[in-house]
Amino acid sequence: MTEALFREDAYQRSAEARVVSLTPEGGIVLDQSIFYPTGGGQPGDSGSVTWQGGEISIATTVKGDEGAIVLVPAEPSQLPPAGTKVTQDLDWNRRHRHMRVHTALHLLSVVIPLPVSGGSIAADKGRLDFDMPEAPEDKEALAEALNALIDRDLPISETWISDAELEANPGLVKTMSVMPPMGQGRVRLVRIGAGDDQVDLQPCGGTHVARTSEIGRIRLGKVEKKGKQNRRVYLHLDD
Template sequence: MTDQLFTEDAYLRECSATVVAVEEKGVLLDRTCLYARSGGQPGDSGTMRWADGEAVIAEAIKGEAGAILHGLAPGSATPPVGATVTLTLDWARRHRHMRMHTTLHLLCSILPGIYATGNQIGAEKSRLDVDLAEPPAKEWFTEKLAELVAADHPISTTWITEEELDANPTLVRTLSVQPPRGAGRVRLVRIGTEDAPIDLQPCGGTHVRSTGEIGRVEVTKLESKGRQNRRIHIVLGD
């Protein structure tokens, strides 16, 4: 199992690690600051350096049993097993993913009782699919998001047991992706204060520290993807 440093500090841009194995799909390390592709969020990219070599990390992906594999760009050299490497995150790309992912949580917060049926996060544009027959106009969404961004609500994480999640099933706001199980605990992302959260739901992704960090966001299009499924497209300002 790879120690996933980003779950505790999404702003960690560099870390050292030890090479555990080199597999066809990527390099397995004992720890990493790179998020692995899951839940609609792309895997991080960056660089890996060791004593006599360097490689470009195309994308971090999930392996088996909690492992994270660092997929290298074609033609890259590979470090030897046991080597100490330094990972450097492509921060600009990751930070846009963090802003986008947090915005999708805000969309959930302004649609209480509505479940997400899918999502896709990108650095340039993202989307959220929701189980909603008649959504408000795109301008309404943009206005509501702007209000939440301007309020600069704090964002934090906490952990609960799987049993606590089972006792509070309404915490799960997604129909397509369920929280990972098997580790005995589940990570919650909270937007707002503990006493009065704006949004609280299980999530393993990376997020900004406060809603003000998102900056300008716009809902550009609403799309019908079925009788009740509506797709909300968003873009960010620079």
């Protein structure tokens, strides 16, 4: 199992590690990783890995078997053998934009308090699919409400609950299509706000900014009809 350093500090941009193994497909498994693997609608991180006498660009990161995190090289190249000490460096600008979009999508689920049936994140935009038979009447009002939450500079924190506690509180799960990862005994919850200012609490394994003001300005894009009961709502970073 790879230690997920991004769980402890989403702002860590560089770290040393040791190669545990190489996959048959040419991926690199480290003993600890700052690279987030594709999951929950959030893309896998990119960046680079260097070692004495070598360097390789990482195109993306995926989940492997038995808790492994696999770094996928951008192109075929000589790989560091198992046991090699390496330095991993994140493409920070891309990751930080994913964090901004991801947190903004959590807030979108606050201003549109309907069940979510899907979603995805990119470096400049994101979208959620809602169980929403009719399109919003006033998209500008939703955008104003979303940016007002961002401007409140609310803190983002995490807590953990047991699988049993989550099963006893199904209302915490907003996503209809993707259940939070269970079976490890506990589930991570991401909280936006604190105390009386808490506005959102939901299971999530992704990376987030530390405060809502870090998201910056958001504009809402098109709303697409996706079936009889679903609407897809896009949001965009303004910078």
